[in-house]
Amino acid sequence: MTSLAQAITTKLQSESERVEKLRAEFNYSSIQAQIPRGSQVLDVGAWSGYLGPLLRDRRDCDVLGVDVVNANKTDVPFEVFDGKALPVDSNSFDVILLLYVLHHAADDEPLLLEANRVLRDDGCLLVAEDSVDTLWDRLVTVGFHVWLWLVTKMGQDGTFRTTDQWQQRFRKMGFRVKKTIALGHHLGRFLWPRNTLFILEKQK
DSSP states (O other): OOHHHHHHHHHHHHHHHHHHHHHHHHHHHHHGGGSOTTOEEEEETOTTOTHHHHHHHHHOOEEEEEESSOOOOSSSOEEEOOSSSOSSOTTOEEEEEEESOGGGOSOOHHHHHHHHHHEEEEEEEEEEEEOOSSHHHHHHHHHHHHHHHHHHOOOOOSOOOOHHHHHHHHHHTTEEEEEEEEEEEGGGOTTSOEEEEEEEEEOO
């Protein structure tokens, strides 16, 4: 590899890591009010894992990250799984995170059913998704994920849904929608998707 190619690769890696850490801070600020101190937290689709130390160090949480590949860059416990069956016991977590994960799953039903199995009866499932409620939102979201694929080869195998469609989906999978929160543009960048946080609990 030439010195120029090495320099470009190093620059891209550095920028990627910087954005991953910014995303972790954005996600933390989006969800921290919903996470009781000392919670057992399962971060599904943890990727680099940078959110885990923030929850551990700032909220005293016990965090386990899982993903379909091992890209973990932290000392937070991590396990690889098949994208369907969560490798943990039933009723074992206070909080489960599915942050920008479901639209990457070709079939999100097994994952949502597994989240219901793993979540404690008084626990909370936090789902964040990109908004496609308007035509402009859909254009921005789809365009962003085309760019993301070109840069990172991260595919979008699942379905983008409107807020109402997600709420119907969650109810079908055994959850009650406690609250829906508009998070604004991801990382505050105008040409990045607007995000929505769904706060869910098990149906009684």
